[in-house]
Every structure is written in C-alpha cells, then in structure tokens.
Amino acid sequence: MHPAFSVVFLTTLIGAGQGLFLALYSVDVAGRHDLVARVGDARFFVAGAFLAAALGVLGLVASLFHLGHPERGWRAAAQWRTSWLSREVIALPAFIVGVCLYGVAYHLGSSAVLPLGLLTLVACLALFACTSMIYACIRFLQEWASPLTLINFFLLGSASGFTLATALAGVLAPEQRTLYATAAMALTALALVFRAASLRRNARLKPKSSLQTAIGIRHQRIAQKSQGFTGGSFNTREFFHGVAPAGLRAVKWVFVLFTFVLPVALLALGLAAESPTWFAAAFAVQYVGLLAERWFFLAQANHPQNLYYQCIS
Amino acid sequence: MTQLALVIDLNVCVGCHACVTSCKEWNTSGAAGYMADDRPYGREPTGTFFNRVQTFEVGEFPETQTVHFPKSCLHCEDPPCVPVCPTGASYKRAEDGIVLVDYDKCIGCKYCAWACPYGARELDEHQKVMKKCTLCVDRIYDQELPSSDRKPACVMACPTSARLFGDIHDPDSEVSEAIRERGGYVLMPEWGTKPANHYLPRHKSELRVDRDQLVRADNPLKKDGRLPLPRRSDPALDDATTW
Numbered sequence: 364m365h366p367a368f369s370v371v372f373l374t375t376l377i378g379a380g381q382g383l384f385l386a387l388y389s390v391d392v393a394g395r396h397d398l399v400a401r402v403g404d405a406r407f408f409v410a411g412a413f414l415a416a417a418l419g420v421l422g423l424v425a426s427l428f429h430l431g432h433p434e435r436g437w438r439a440a441a442q443w444r445t446s447w448l449s450r451e452v453i454a455l456p457a458f459i460v461g462v463c464l465y466g467v468a469y470h471l472g473s474s475a476v477l478p479l480g481l482l483t484l485v486a487c488l489a490l491f492a493c494t495s496m497i498y499a500c501i502r503f504l505q506e507w508a509s510p511l512t513l514i515n516f517f518l519l520g521s522a523s524g525f526t527l528a529t530a531l532a533g534v535l536a537p538e539q540r541t542l543y544a545t546a547a548m549a550l551t552a553l554a555l556v557f558r559a560a561s562l563r564r565n566a567r568l569k570p571k572s573s574l575q576t577a578i579g580i581r582h583q584r585i586a587q588k589s590q591g592f593t594g595g596s597f598n599t600r601e602f603f604h605g606v607a608p609a610g611l612r613a614v615k616w617v618f619v620l621f622t623f624v625l626p627v628a629l630l631a632l633g634l635a636a637e638s639p640t641w642f643a644a645a646f647a648v649q650y651v652g653l654l655a656e657r658w659f660f661l662a663q664a665n666h667p668q669n670l671y672y673q674c675i676s
Numbered sequence: 677m678t679q680l681a682l683v684i685d686l687n688v689c690v691g692c693h694a695c696v697t698s699c700k701e702w703n704t705s706g707a708a709g710y711m712a713d714d715r716p717y718g719r720e721p722t723g724t725f726f727n728r729v730q731t732f733e734v735g736e737f738p739e740t741q742t743v744h745f746p747k748s749c750l751h752c753e754d755p756p757c758v759p760v761c762p763t764g765a766s767y768k769r770a771e772d773g774i775v776l777v778d779y780d781k782c783i784g785c786k787y788c789a790w791a792c793p794y795g796a797r798e799l800d801e802h803q804k805v806m807k808k809c810t811l812c813v814d815r816i817y818d819q820e821l822p823s824s825d826r827k828p829a830c831v832m833a834c835p836t837s838a839r840l841f842g843d844i845h846d847p848d849s850e851v852s853e854a855i856r857e858r859g860g861y862v863l864m865p866e867w868g869t870k871p872a873n874h875y876l877p878r879h880k881s882e883l884r885v886d887r888d889q890l891v892r893a894d895n896p897l898k899k900d901g902r903l904p905l906p907r908r909s910d911p912a913l914d915d916a917t918t919w
Contacts, residue, residue, distance in 0.1 A: 364790070431784015431804030438763040438781055445759035448787050452762060503756070503793040503867055571866050572793065574732070578745055579861045579875055582734045588742070589731040591696070594721030597798040601789060667864065668795025671730060671747060 380418030382524015412466025533639025621652025691744030750871030
C-alpha cells in the first residue's frame with residue numbers, strides 16, 4: 364500500500380494521546396488505592412489531560428487531509444453498524460471530549476474525576492480497538508489481518524504515551540518519574556517483542572492469491588504483458604509505496620532503532636542523570652521512530668490487486 | 677432475486693479496448709460527472725476508467741497464448757467494499773444486485789478501494805470521490821432508449837460479442853446458460869466475495885478435415901466438376917443433366 368502521511372500522523376498522534384491518558388489514569392487510580400505514591404500536583408493530571416486531548420485533536424485534523432471531501436467528513440459516523448472506520452469516527456471525539464472533561468474535573472477538584480476517567484478509559488480502549496480493526500478487518504491484506512495488529516497498536520500507543528508521561532512527570536511530578544520511566548521502558552520492550560513477532564509472521568506469509576486465481580487460468584506459467592494503459596492510475600499509485608526493497612529494509616531498521624532501542628537508552632540515561640530533558644528527547648526519538656514504524660506497517664501490506672498491475676507493456 | 681452481471685468470454689476477446697473507450701465515453705458524458713482524463717497525449721497521462729483490458733501471456737515461449745482480460749467491477753454478491761464504507765455511499769441495490777457509489781455521500785477516504793481485492797474502484801482525481809462500473813444502470817432502465825439498446829455500453833461495443841449481460845440468478849438467461857454450459861468461473865474465489873461477473877474460459881475448437889472432403893474420391897472423367905454435355909435428343913431434365 365502507499366502510506367499516506369496523514370494516516371501515519373493520525374494513528375501515531377492519537378496513539379500517543381491515548382497512551383498518555385492511560386499513564387495518567389493508571390497512576391491516578393493506583394494512587395487513590397495507595398498502590399503507588401500519590402501525585403501531589405494536580406497540574407500534572409490537568410496538563411497531561413489537555414496534552415492528550417491536543418494530540419487527539421491534532422490527529423483528527425491530520426486525518427482530514429486523507430479525505431477527498433473533508434467537508435463531508437461528518438458523514439463518516441453513519442455506518443457504525445458495519446464499518447470500523449465509522450466506529451473510530453465516533454470513538455475519537457468521544458475520547459477527546461472525555462479526556463478534556465477529565466482534565467477540567469481535575470482542575471475544578473471535582474469528585475466526578477474518577478467516573479469521567481472510567482468513561483474515558485472505555486473510550487480510549489474502544490478507540491485502540493477501532494483504529495487497529497480498520498486495518499485488521501480487511502482479510503485480503505494478509506500482513507494486517509492478524510490479532511498482532513491490535514496488540515501492536517495498543518502497545519506502541521501505550522509505550523509512546525508512557526514515555527510522554529515520563530517527560531511530563533520529569534517536570535510536574537518528579538517523584539513519579541522512576542515509576543513512569545520504568546513502565547515506559549517495560550512497555551517499549553514488550554512492544555518490541557510483539558512487533559518483532561509481527562515482522563516474523565509477515566516474512567513467512569504465503570500469499571493466498573496468485574495470477575492463476577486472479578485470472579482463473581490454470582497454468583503454471585502466467586505473466587502479465589500489459590496492464591492496459593501506459594500512464595499511471597489510482598491503482599498504480601495507491602497500492603504501492605514506490606520504494607526499492609533496500610529502502611524498505613532500511614526503514615525497518617530505522618524504526619527498530621528509533622522506536623525501541625534508543626528511547627529505552629534515553630529513558631535509562633534520564634533516570635541516571637535525573638534530568639527531564641533526556642525524557643523529552645526519548646519521546647521525540649520514539650515519535651520519529653513511530654512515524655517510521657507506521658509508514659512501514661502501511662507500506663508492507665501487499666494488496667492482491669497488485670497482481671493485475673505488473674507490467675506496462 | 678435478480679443479480680445483473682456481465683459474462684466475459686476470454687475465448688473471443690481480442691483486446692481491442694472498444695469496451696474501455698465506449699464505457700468511458702458513456703460515463704464521462706453522464707449526469708454523474710466527467711471522469712478524469714489528464715494529459716492523454718502528454719507526459720504521465722492518468723485518468724479514471726471503470727473498465728480496463730489487460731493482456732497476459734500464458735505458457736513458455738514459443739508455446740504461448742495471449743489472453744486479453746477485461747476487468748471491471750464484478751458486482752460481488754458479498755461485496756467487501758460495502759460494509760467498510762463509513763458513510764454508506766457504497767451500497768448494493770436489492771432489486772438488481774448492482775453495487776453503486778453515491779457520489780454525494782462519498783468522502784473519498786479510499787477505504788473501499790483497500791477492501792476490494794480486484795482493484796475495481798478508483799478515486800477520481802478531480803471529483804475526489806470513488807468511482808466504479810455502474811453496469812450502466814442509467815442505460816439499462818432508460819425508457820427513452822430502444823429495448824435492444826438497454827444494455828451496458830461495453831456490451832454493445834464489443835465487436836466479437838465477448839461481453840454478455842443478464843441476470844445470473846435466472847437459469848434461463850443467456851448469461852446463466854453461458855456459465856453453465858461453458859464452465860464460467862469467478863476471480864479469486866478464495867476470498868469468498870462471490871463475484872457476480874463470470875469469465876468464460878478458453879477452449880480449443882478442433883475441426884477434422886478428411887482428405888476425401890477436399891479431393892473428389894471418384895472422378896470418372898478425370899476432370900474436376902465437368903460432365904459431358906447432354907445430347908439434344910435426351911429428355912430435358914435440367915437438374916439431372918446439368919448437375
């Protein structure tokens with residue numbers, strides 16, 4: 364597939380926002396039950412909540428660039444009964460509103476914080492499910508059609524969110540930074556395990572479709588001689604990333620390095636140096652890595668329609 | 677339940693692209709809006725076509741066959757492009773099974789194109805909505821046209837009658853008969869989309885010619901086709917004497 368940067372930014376931004384909310388809410392709830400030290404400064408939660416909401420809004424704005432008619436984007440909520448994209452269009456504003464209300468409630472010191480947080484948690488998890496199911500439900504794209512897609516979206520979003528929370532905690536809740544940094548490192552490591560599993564699965568995939576099934580001629584040797592036109596078309600642009608195989612491999616190593624290896628190192632350095640700038644650097648590096656990871660995820664899918672568009676003449 | 681569809685005969689398609697051009701001509705002049713056709717004689721031409729004819733070579737040279745392969749939306753009975761559409765612009769008509777796009781609702785998110793394994797849907801570069809073969813729904817129900825013309829433009833344009841149109845759920849229709857008798861098949865059956873359009877396979881027609889059919893076995897005058905002229909006194913039975 365041809366990765367659209369609007370979709371890359373959408374999914375990485377909202378993933379980070381959702382992960383940030385999970386980081387805030389988990390420590391909030393754990394603190395109230397005395398499982399971890401309570402965060403003294405409410406500004407941490409307020410700032411975090413609005414940052415998560417801002418990431419969500421940025422992601423939503425980015426997604427509009429993917430549409431041919433963004434002014435009709437509101438129609439996309441219509442088919443929630445059948446379409447995961449439609450469900451995401453409902454879950455994303457629900458999450459943004461929920462996390463804003465959570466931040467407002469914290470700012471006002473309201474007791475509605477926990478129930479609002481719980482509702483936002485539901486919206487957050489639903490949003491993870493919807494976003495990943497958009498890709499996983501297309502059974503023809505075998506690279507995407509796996510539970511690993513759901514797991515990876517959740518873990519990568521959570522890891523980036525926790526790294527961002529660590530950076531925020533470095534400034535506003537320093538007593539929690541060890542907890543957050545450790546959690547971020549653990550989540551990043553776990554995300555690496557599952558992303559590696561996904562890479563391994565995709566490397567071993569056997570395509571179900573072939574030219575034989577595509578044109579229905581049972582012969583061992585079929586080759587396309589002409590795709591029917593010499594210019595480009597939507598079919599030749601939208602379904603192929605346009606990068607040489609070596610470039611694709613390079614992007615893979617870049618994202619492994621920037622999403623998993625470097626952030627863990629920078630988080631560890633930040634803990635050792637007790638300086639919040641390392642945490643911020645860890646998030647920045649991880650975000651760049653996530654952009655590469657999402658690009659690679661979208662690029663790796665091989666659409667069966669490509670069988671019909673192999674050769675100009 | 678009616679399911680209108682096309683049956684494409686790969687045995688007689690010569691790859692002339694008449695169906696491609698007639699489809700484009702009909703649909704680009706319609707009320708739904710013109711189809712993109714950028715730089716057709718310049719560099720990097722591009723455009724939207726509902727129907728494309730591709731060419732495949734089967735076999736190893738020199739024992740090869742050239743197969744011309746027209747492909748347009750297959751109007752699947754279980755279309756994967758319909759449930760994924762977030763706005764409901766992509767829908768399958770219950771009365772005749774044609775899968776259509778409502779251009780007023782389509783937001784151009786391309787999700788349906790991702791979901792179609794055949795690459796039948798294209799985003800029009802100018803109108804920014806998804807477009808695909810409509811089975812000439814504006815032709816087949818048009819009462820202003822003579823009933824013999826109420827067929828898709830591509831079916832009427834094909835010089836070798838390689839395209840047939842009809843109801844595949846009606847066992848007596850031309851298309852059902854062709855599928856049944858000629859072994860019509862669907863594309864990529866492994867994905868379970870149950871396409872309505874079928875393709876008829878190549879078959880080899882053989883004609884045995886005996887030597888006797890070319891050269892007369894008995895020729896008493898040793899002349900080809902000439903008998904002696906009748907005597908004038910013989911009765912005139914024209915068909916016997918001049919035969």
